[in-house]
Amino acid sequence: MEINIDIIKNKLVESRLKVTPQRMAILEAIYSLDNHPIADDIIDYIKIKHPNIATGTVYKVLGVLIENKIINKVNTERGVSRYDGIMDSHHHLYCSKSDLIKDYFDEELDKILKNYFEKKKIPDFNIESIAIQLKGRFNE
Amino acid sequence: MEINIDIIKNKLVESRLKVTPQRMAILEAIYSLDNHPIADDIIDYIKIKHPNIATGTVYKVLGVLIENKIINKVNTERGVSRYDGIMDSHHHLYCSKSDLIKDYFDEELDKILKNYFEKKKIPDFNIESIAIQLKGRFNE
DNA sequence: ACTTAAATAAGAATTATTCTCTTTTAAGAG
């Protein structure tokens, strides 16, 4: 994934957010870490370069990034939030045996769904987004 | 939804689980409460008839019911677990403004998806289940 | 360099959930 420092900086500037070392580090962590990290993964990652970062700051920043649509939360069925730096429309493959979550891009599928729900309206409900969660086993 | 006491009892017996007042009450609560209740909703509901139920028991029972595939957890992006008594294949409509989650049944859609993924295999991944989360606004 | 609103640090507080240990009970056997 893009770990270009200027691209990261731009995301903050575009949202009129102050560019702080903490925000930069947290965003860089999210883009570098795979498997949709939890807050603690991010804390561990940034501690190397930023040993004095406060836990509360990480949660605060994550909240700000979500509000500004720079990152997303990933839905899970357990009570630890996971974060996702990919904002392009995509879906997720959940391993039923581990906590692995892989990204799944499929424009054809998106088209089929868009088409389907344009025809078949759901009564009293206006769709804003569609997320598919595929649960299963990864080979190897 | 079915709030028949014998049907509830049967679900426990079929899974070779002891039939206890607590388990009966918790299952009855899940079937009676709408909107995919959290543990605390269930606790509030059953307190009327079972004022001395322990919080830990509720969590324990919910875990047992999930293990035995009598209920399910619902995926959300926040750290409070929600429970679902409907085990028939269905999807969920998430309100983007409130915590409302409605069930969505659509056999036609299920067929389309089943068909789609039978043709288009995902490399190194065996699908066990497909869950769609539609996020949007409810009218009224 | 100065100013100031915004961000961070530190640690306490809160909340959901789990764990440990003791007591109670469901359900099968006799």
Add this chain to the structure above:
DNA sequence: CTCTTAAAAGAGAATAATTCTTATTTAAGT
């Protein structure tokens, strides 16, 4: 019906993730 026992429940402490509060620091514009 009683007896037995493994399983379940109760009580409350412990844990873990997240949020809140307040003082201090800092980014960025003037």
